[in-house]
Amino acid sequence: xxxxxxxxxxxxxxxxxxxxxxxxxxxxxxxxxxxxxxxxxxxxxxxxxxxxxxxxxxxxxxxxxxxxxxxxxxxxxxxxxxxxxxxxxxxxxxxxxxxxxxxxxxxxxxxxxxxxxx
Numbered sequence: 001x002x003x004x005x006x007x008x009x010x011x012x013x014x015x016x017x018x019x020x021x022x023x024x025x026x027x028x029x030x031x032x033x034x035x036x037x038x039x040x041x042x043x044x045x046x047x048x049x050x051x052x053x054x055x056x057x058x059x060x061x062x063x064x065x066x067x068x069x070x071x072x073x074x075x076x077x078x079x080x081x082x083x084x085x086x087x088x089x090x091x092x093x094x095x096x097x098x099x100x101x102x103x104x105x106x107x108x109x110x111x112x113x114x115x116x117x118x
Contacts (some may be wrong), residue, residue: 001072003027003054003061009078009087010057016043023047027076027089028067029062033071038103039089064081070106075083 005013013025022043032038045061047053052068054061063071075090093105 001052001068002069003056003063004075005054005056005059005061006075006077007057009076010050010059012078012085012087013059013061019077020044024053024062025076026062027071028064032103036103036105041087 017024020043022045024044026040026042026044028040028042029037030040044051044060047062050065051062052065054063061076070093071089071091073092077088077090079086079088091104093106093109096105097103
């Protein structure tokens with residue numbers, strides 16, 4: 001299982017953590033939107049027993065094990081466009097996204113891996 005991080009994303013995460021504190025970025029998913037799932041981003045203040053940690057470019061990305069079925073193989077990037085700053089996830093498991101780009105759908109085989117709802 002892997003989560004990759006671009007240099008732009010790593011730089012932004014390092015800067016944010018130096019100001020906010022924490023052990024890394026928490027990447028997750030939640031059920032929402034017109035396509036079913038949406039990415040979540042937060043400061044990871046601790047690593048729990050149910051978490052996996054991916055280290056790259058001197059930062060840590062913390063992901064709940066149940067979410068890995070939906071995120072494995074993803075690349076996390078960070079983009080600035082005018083006044084907008086946003087994390088972008090290139091997710092090979094996403095088979096469709098909604099028109100607004102806020103939510104995504106995965107193949108039903110990936111969504112049934114854990115046997116639990118997100």
